[in-house]
Amino acid sequence: MSAIAVVDVGSNSIKVAIVDEQDRRELGRLTESVRLQQDVNPGDPLSAETQAAAAAAIGRLLDFARTKGATRFTVLGTSAVRECSNRQVFAETVRAVTGVPLTIVSGEVEARLAGSGVRTDPAYQAYANIMAFDLGGGSLEVTAIRGQHYVLARSFPLGSVRMTNGYLRGGAGVVDELDQASIRTHLMGVLQTIIPANAAENYLIIGAGGAFAAVALHLEAMGEPPVGGRLPVLRIRELRDRMCALDLDGRRKIPGIPADRADIMPAALITLCVLADLTGAESFHLSHYGVRHGMVELLLGPSGEHLLT
Template sequence: MMLVSPSTAVIDIGSNSIKALVATRREDGRIVALEQRTLDTRIGTGLNADQPRLTAEAMAAGAAAVAELAAMCRAHEPNQLTVVATSAVRDSANGAEFAARIQSETGLELRILSGDEEARYIGRGLLCDPALAAWTDFHVFDLGGGSLECLSFKDREPVRAISLPLGCVRLTERLVADPAQPLSPEDDAKIRAYVSDALREAGLDFAPAGTPAVFCGGTVTTTRAIVAEARNLTLKETQARVTAELLAALLKKLGRLPLAERQQIPGLPARRADVMPTALATVLALAEFGGFEAFQHSFYNLRWGIASEALTLP
């Protein structure tokens, strides 16, 4: 189908990775990707500190990753190139210094999103997913390194959006005694209790029972990637419906392994291996709290929401 819209590009600086999307809008109104790329550049360490700060090494690696992704984006000659940052930069005392470095080294202005903005763009991005075109009432979750975004939709309109400091890097630093060792039952229990308490204290409920839930973000993407490798499939050939049973089985497998062995598992990026057990425990705590037996996984997320806004037809 003919592409009738100019392209737009988005670079998203997260706690665990930095990602880019170049997208355009087709004549039928659907937004499609021209190119996507992810660099596993973790800048979000020390998120559990009283006053988190980006290290000099993290800022250097982050700026280099943005420069690399910007070159990819610019090759498409987009009308607009937007760079945003979420929890890791938002919560850091020197986030403004990092933004200035991005400006100096790449010529790009870094927009640091609030938690509300982050949640809103995730919701808008989910509405771009053709697999969800017939969905009306549903919940949406996105787990990153620094935060967990929780949204609820009714008649395809957002009725709630909240950002909680429950990211997998943050909780690993706070609750896991030694990420290089197998996840102990005690640490697993601490993570689940901490997440459940935070959801309860935020006043969240996911009534009525049976309302479907969507999950985007690296945890479920990585789960599907591990399944794909084990079954000799491509990522998109795996089931988009990811059950709590599957997540629990994967946590049982990963949780008994030390970090060095987790890093050898096909489909699991080595730089995510230290926080993956915490991420899985967090999703399972959410599933139990909300009564979700499964999540519909979507690849559409914050970057798609920003692209959708930029490509809105007059």
């Protein structure tokens, strides 16, 4: 058996997926919680401490991939990495620690990889038209695919860490109506002319990334595990209202919500509600596939050859 591992160095976490090269079956996945995009301007340099923590986490993920049979490795840097002013220094640090080069991708390529990854999810391969939202810490990737043709592939600086730092003062306090309205107005201003109205009538609406996964974990903890991967928008709105009414300590006590995401979940949930409003979706379909799986498709081909065109 020969396997390939792809590591996605994101703004809020670092993830690896290991895939069998022959049948493209996923052999394993693992996440390390390392926040690259701290409470600073996105373009500021990564501190030496953050670089060291991230490189060490990448090393552990690569070691995990080796236990699953991986012999080929790719490490991708996305939003926080491409924006930081010392990204080349960070790339050198990663290579020195792990022996694997860091490839930094553009926003458009990240969006296309995210869409291609969702397209490979076995749960949704039967659907001809999909619209996927991949919400990370630094950016939101929006893709619309008809068959294998990309109708839309864009990356926007609307990630949950970015929104929390920009509008919620770090996310420690209660999020009042004015704070919520500020985020919503900004999101609508950016996305309203991009996302087709009532897109849910023509596309299966898919959600990927940590915020969607956290909603699923919460529903499971409440005894309502998602059926068929469906995350009802009504439940997302209820969770938004509950989390916004609590301070950080209170949010950490909500069942199923990872403690390291409690600060950014209000901004994330506000974003999900805006996406539901724009698309007319009554639910999102959860996918754990994304940039990593899209990169596997690109490397193994031929189904990924269109990604960079």
